[in-house]
Amino acid sequence: MRFETSTIKDIAKALGLSTSTVSRALRDRYEISEETKKLVLAYAEKVNYRANPIARSLKERRSYSIGIIASEIANNFFSQVINGIESIAYDKDYHVIISQSHESYKQEKLNVEHLASRSIDGLLIALSSETQDIDYLRDLYTKGLPIVFFDRVPEDFETHKVIANxxxxxxxxxxxxxxxxxxxxxxxxxxxxxxxxxxxxxxxxxxxxxxxxxxxxxxxxxxxxxxxxxxxxxxxxxxxxxxxxxxxxxxxxxxxxxxxxxxxxxxxxxxxxxxxxxxxxxxxxxxxxxxxxxxxQPAFEMGQVATELLISMIEAKRPITEFETRILDTELVKMPKH
Amino acid sequence: MRFETSTIKDIAKALGLSTSTVSRALRDRYEISEETKKLVLAYAEKVNYRANPIARSLKERRSYSIGIIASEIANNFFSQVINGIESIAYDKDYHVIISQSHESYKQEKLNVEHLASRSIDGLLIALSSETQDIDYLRDLYTKGLPIVFFDRVPEDFETHKVIANxxxxxxxxxxxxxxxxxxxxxxxxxxxxxxxxxxxxxxxxxxxxxxxxxxxxxxxxxxxxxxxxxxxxxxxxxxxxxxxxxxxxxxxxxxxxxxxxxxxxxxxxxxxxxxxxxxxxxxxxxxxxxxxxxxxQPAFEMGQVATELLISMIEAKRPITEFETRILDTELVKMPKH
DNA sequence: AAAAAGTGTGCAAACGTTCCCAAAAACGTT
DNA sequence: AACGTTTTTGGGAACGTTTGCACACTTTTT
Missing domain, CATH: 3.40.50.2300 (Response regulator)
Incomplete structure (x- = not known):
């Protein structure tokens, strides 16, 4: 939003502190005295301070957003998966950018590349039915983009996967x-x-x-x-x-x-x-x-599990070497009498 | 993404130019000579340069993202609206963050506030069936957040609206x-x-x-x-x-x-x-x-129109005073013989 | 021949954070 | 009284862009 909001600088000036002190107080760092923290917190509350996520992203070099590639959200399976994804992502303070491949390889690739250029921190993807060549994903993956596959997964790709039984x-x-x-x-x-x-x-x-x-x-x-x-x-x-x-x-x-x-x-x-x-x-x-x-399919749960795995990859301190493929049970709902 | 990508600085250094020249060349500004432009463009292409959208957002104080509040994406009406929204947004280089209210006022408000703190440039919203108090939207609106309503619109709110007949x-x-x-x-x-x-x-x-x-x-x-x-x-x-x-x-x-x-x-x-x-x-x-x-309902079209109106608000140079309510025709699909 | 206008480039500040490093203040120890 | 320690704070660079301004150089105008 372009409208005026207060920044750390404003708080610092108002309180006669430095920006670093304010930043640390807001993040509840041990170095700052309780007194100062209280002061800062109270003032921040008063002026309704909201940290600027963009500045934070720039500094920390991550966006707190994850990309999703689904076939189409109009499909209940995928909309349920997405609900599962959001339930976890929201909790962990990530937001979610949804893209639809409409089962087209071309669209899928385009979307992934668009997401990647949008600085997503990780990708959740179910391959389109047309997709055969996943080298473009491999590229991104080796460059450091964490990827977790769900539902439609490739065979020869070493990463976390979540599928139904x-x-x-x-x-x-x-x-x-x-x-x-x-x-x-x-x-x-x-x-x-x-x-x-x-x-x-x-x-x-x-x-x-x-x-x-x-x-x-x-x-x-x-x-x-x-x-x-x-x-x-x-x-x-x-x-x-x-x-x-x-x-x-x-x-x-x-x-x-x-x-x-x-x-x-x-x-x-x-x-x-x-x-x-x-x-x-x-x-x-x-x-x-x-x-x-x-x-x-346990769609909601699939979304949850995939997201947990993805976030664990994103936040891992050291490179991950052990990958898992989670298999979730389906449920048979029998036809009522004919 | 946290992985190394080349920046304007890298290009400048490699080419012996200043970052400002490179920036201007990439944005095809008139001040830069054709020669330099070609040089920069070629090199950027070669190293597969992608502008960092986060840095750009920070500088320009806008995120090129728009928020959507729908009741639920599992509902075909909304998924079609979203498809319409995306078709326009994508073209104009915005990306879209979708939130679901599940017809809950509380959830709707929470989502809107979350989106707002995520620095969206504008909001597309269909009110939840529980919603009566829209003061929180009014607040954001007067603070400068462009809002366009679709489908479920409030009476006493002066902005663009798109509804079915x-x-x-x-x-x-x-x-x-x-x-x-x-x-x-x-x-x-x-x-x-x-x-x-x-x-x-x-x-x-x-x-x-x-x-x-x-x-x-x-x-x-x-x-x-x-x-x-x-x-x-x-x-x-x-x-x-x-x-x-x-x-x-x-x-x-x-x-x-x-x-x-x-x-x-x-x-x-x-x-x-x-x-x-x-x-x-x-x-x-x-x-x-x-x-x-x-x-x-002409859901896809509704999404398109709403998005066009929203983007026109976002990109308007002067405050908008004339608002329109677009009314789109529905289609009656008759039941096949009983 | 001097002044004006035009062209192409670079410097540096700014956007709002975070965090390394140093400095100041408070305290205890000899 | 002089010195360490510990606790608390501030200065300032950095993240990758964009852009106002200044500057140097050419070209045109008077």
């Missing part, structure tokens, strides 16, 4: 479809290069194996753009239906809602005949028709 | 219910003090008048917390149903989805018998059951 979540969802009598279960999933895609595919396969159901590759459809284009989804649905699946397991939030829409739009007559299970954190899932079984 | 949107929705044969139309709405509540109530009443339907106050239910607590909604539904409405017109996004949920939960047998029309920007509305007629 994708294998188990997928296994449970697929098993649930099988146990309700489905035998031809399609799998609609994200772009092949995402970590979540691979892990969720494994869970799906494992459930099939357990119940001696043959895995048929043609029942698996990948969506390069993660469901951001409806044409992509409609195409996938169109290719899947001739195989007459009696169940579909869908691998992410946007895909789940998008797939149901595509089904309803292109083949309303079968939409209610196919059992659907999918990853989604939508808080409107109870309203959906057809209804579905959903795998909910 | 709430009257017409409500009128249209109510009329649509009437034209499809409904005569006992309830109105579920937000807290009484919000601007949108008042305007939408007027539209509802006007439609009743046009079709000679008596206005019955007991058919109007207010929700102080804007649908953030499910208990509040269930209570409202419980009070409404004995009056046997054949239609409900609902006045905001969160309330619309919340009301349908409450209906389904508490009275599933009637849920499909009541025609519902409501304000919502949910992009999942096609999936809902029961289906509904929705009034969509």
């Amino acid at each position: 994708n294998f188990k979540g997928s296994f449970d969802a697929t098993e649930h479809l099988i146990l309700s009598g489905k035998r031809t279960i399609a799998h609609l999933t994200n772009s092949e290069n995402l970590s979540i895609t691979k892990e969720r595919l494994k869970g799906y396969k494992a459930a099939l194996v357990k119940y001696h159901i043959e895995f048929r590759p043609e029942l698996v459809k990948y969506c390069q753009h993660g469901g951001m284009h409806s044409a992509e989804l409609e195409q996938a649905v169109k290719e899947l239906l001739p195989l007459q699946p009696d169940g579909i397991f869908i691998s992410s939030d946007r895909l789940t809602t998008g797939c149901i829409m595509a089904l309803k739009k292109t083949n309303p007559e079968v939409a209610h005949k196919i059992a659907i299970a999918g990853f989604t954190n939508s808080n409107l899932v109870e309203l959906f028709s057809p209804s579905l079984t959903s795998v909910k | 709430n009257f017409k949107g409500s009128f249209d929705a109510t009329e649509h219910l009437i034209l499809s044969g409904k005569r006992t139309i309830a109105h579920l709405t937000n807290s009484e003090n919000l601007s949108i509540t008042k305007e939408r109530l007027k539209g509802y009443k006007a439609a009743l008048v046009k079709y000679h339907i008596e206005f019955r106050p007991e058919l109007v239910k207010y929700c102080q917390h804007g649908g953030m607590h499910s208990a509040e909604l269930e209570q409202a539904v419980k009070e409404l149903l004995p009056l046997q409405p054949d239609g409900i017109f609902i006045s905001s996004d969160r309330l619309t989805t919340g009301c349908i949920m409450a209906l389904k939960k508490t009275n599933p047998e009637v849920a499909h018998k009541i025609a519902i029309a409501g304000f919502t920007n949910s992009n999942l509305v096609e999936l809902f059951s029961p289906s509904l007629t929705s009034v969509k």
